[in-house]
Amino acid sequence: MSHKIAIVMPAYNEADVISEVVLKWTELLQNGFKSEDNPLLIIVNDGSKDNTFEILTELAKNNKILVPVNQPNGGHGNAVVNAYKKAIEMQAEYVFQTDSDDQFETQDFFKLWEKRNESNFILGYRKQRFDAPIRLVITRILKFSVYLFFGVFIEDSNIPFRLVKGDFLKKMLSKLPEPVPFAPNIFLSVMAKKSGNKIFSIPITHKDRHTGEVSIRKMKLLKVCWKSFNELLAFRRNLPEIVKSLKTHN
Numbered sequence: 236m237s238h239k240i241a242i243v244m245p246a247y248n249e250a251d252v253i254s255e256v257v258l259k260w261t262e263l264l265q266n267g268f269k270s271e272d273n274p275l276l277i278i279v280n281d282g283s284k285d286n287t288f289e290i291l292t293e294l295a296k297n298n299k300i301l302v303p304v305n306q307p308n309g310g311h312g313n314a315v316v317n318a319y320k321k322a323i324e325m326q327a328e329y330v331f332q333t334d335s336d337d338q339f340e341t342q343d344f345f346k347l348w349e350k351r352n353e354s355n356f357i358l359g360y361r362k363q364r365f366d367a368p369i370r371l372v373i374t375r376i377l378k379f380s381v382y383l384f385f386g387v388f389i390e391d392s393n394i395p396f397r398l399v400k401g402d403f404l405k406k407m408l409s410k411l412p413e414p415v416p417f418a419p420n421i422f423l424s425v426m427a428k429k430s431g432n433k434i435f436s437i438p439i440t441h442k443d444r445h446t447g448e449v450s451i452r453k454m455k456l457l458k459v460c461w462k463s464f465n466e467l468l469a470f471r472r473n474l475p476e477i478v479k480s481l482k483t484h485n
Contacts (some may be wrong), residue, residue: 239272240264241327242344244395245314246278246335250285253278256337257294257301263341264300267348275325276301278335279318282308312419315395316411319404327401332420334395336444343439347398350435355403356427358389359396359439377421380464384471385425390436392424399423403481410477412470417463422470429474430481 242260246253257276264274280288280303291303304321306314315332322330329351333339339359347357382388397420399407407426416422428434 236273237326237328238275238322239268239327240329240331241275241277241322241325241401242331242333243277243279243315243318243322244333244335245281245311245318246283246287246291247281247308247311247314248283248285248287249335250283250287250290252337253287253290253335254294256335257291257298259337259341260333261298261300263344267345274300275322275327277304277318277321277325278302279304279306279314279321281306281311281314309415310417312417313415316408316415316419319408323401323405323408329398330401330404331398332395338442338444339396340440340442343396344398346437346439347396347435350437351398351400354433354435355400356423356432356434357398358391358424358434358436359394360390360436361394361396361441362438364441380467381421381425384467385429385474387425387428389424389428389434392421393418395420396439397424399427403427406481410480412466412473416466416470418466421463421467425470425474426477426481429478 242264260276264276268274278291278301280291288303288305291301295301295303306317318332319330331344343359347359350357377392378389381392407423410426411419411422424434
């Protein structure tokens with residue numbers, strides 16, 4: 236069975252908010268799409284230490300849209316990629332990725348959706364971002380690092396608010412380095428932009444986080460950023476051939 240849209244998200248220790256998140260995105264899919272579109276909400280539980288997956292399993296009993304997936308803890312990027320792969324496996328025509336921490340307004344989805352016929356790959360953009368100061372600094376450094384390494388300017392290359400054509404996403408995932416990079420969404424953004432897609436960077440609302448757990452903090456955050464920096468440098472060597480193959484898809 237094919238599906239017009241699959242919304243995918245990773246989840247880690249989100250027991251306090253996951254029920255509300257599922258309700259909001261389920262309502263959006265039920266009200267914004269026809270039943271014959273067979274919309275999906277795929278949530279990958281990344282080895283949560285709380286009862287996030289148990290809540291998802293219980294919710295799925297009365298929610299035919301919800302597809303809970305459980306995996307050992309592999310990190311945010313790993314969970315995102317596995318969510319993408321699940322959507323492709325289930326033949327989603329479009330894949331929309333967001334996070335499960337309730338920091339976005341669901342209705343902003345339609346700002347991207349209305350552009351779906353103009354690009355294979357569309358990003359939101361957190362014009363005002365409610366995160367810890369160190370994350371804001373790192374985001375700014377990332378923006379200029381991407382420009383320095385790859386010659387493209389992307390406002391919010393790692394944003395978890397993106398709409399991608401399913402068959403294009405499948406092709407991009409096949410080009411990701413192995414093992415999965417720490418921040419695969421950055422790599423996908425660069426691939427899409429370099430291959431000629433107009434990614435738009437549409438302003439969306441970002442909210443303060445009130446529940447859940449930020450899994451990467453302080454010195455660990457700096458360490459993984461250094462790791463990601465080196466992964467991007469290595470990726471630059473293979474990018475010309477990757478871009479060439481992706482351009483044939485446009």
